[in-house]
Amino acid sequence: MKSFRWMMLMCLVSFVQGPSAADWPSYRHDGNRSAVSAEAVSGKLNPQWVFESRHRPRTAWPMPGEETPRMHSDRAYNVVISGRTLYFGNNVDNHVYALDTRTTEERWRFAAGGAVRFAPVVHGG
Numbered sequence: 408m409k410s411f412r413w414m415m416l417m418c419l420v421s422f423v424q425g426p427s428a429a430d431w432p433s434y435r436h437d438g439n440r441s442a443v444s445a446e447a448v449s450g451k452l453n454p455q456w457v458f459e460s461r462h463r464p465r466t467a468w469p470m471p472g473e474e475t476p477r478m479h480s481d482r483a484y485n486v487v488i489s490g491r492t493l494y495f496g497n498n499v500d501n502h503v504y505a506l507d508t509r510t511t512e513e514r515w516r517f518a519a520g521g522a523v524r525f526a527p528v529v530h531g532g
Contacts, residue, residue, distance in 0.1 A: 430489045434526035458511045460484065462499035467524060485526035496523025503527050 435442040466482055484495040492514060493506045501521055505514040 430529070432487055432489050432529040434485050434487065434528075455508075456511050458506060460497060460504075462497055464497075465499050467498075467522070487526050487529055489529035492529075494527045494529060496525065496527055498522040498524045 429444050429446045431444065434440065436444055464483055484497065486493050486495045488494070488508065491508045493508050494503060495506075496503045496519070499522075501519050501523060503517045503519055503523055505516070506512065507514055
């Protein structure tokens with residue numbers, strides 16, 4: 408459980424930035440999966456808040472075994488940010504969640520009807 412909390416904390420620290428930060432609307436920032444933003448990050452990053460999901464991620468494939476990197480892409484919730492909203496899909500309860508980046512309060516959730524194993528994509532804010 409500690410490793411899951413640490414993983415979520417690191418994920419949030421990497422994405423939660425000040426009000427002038429650029430959006431990160433898809434996995435690894437853009438359609439090319441560049442993981443690069445024009446925003447300059449300086450100084451020490453500190454977590455502003457921590458969100459603990461009710462459910463730990465569950466991989467679709469058993470471990471260990473013959474693996475490819477894609478088989479375990481769902482070991483963590485991948486988040487994206489647009490404006491003041493953080494989005495992530497939950498592969499256990501089959502929902503996409505939207506959280507307020509200032510308070511961690513849930514803005515809404517959407518029942519996807521199946522496991523959400525990859526990061527959502529935000530289009531048009």
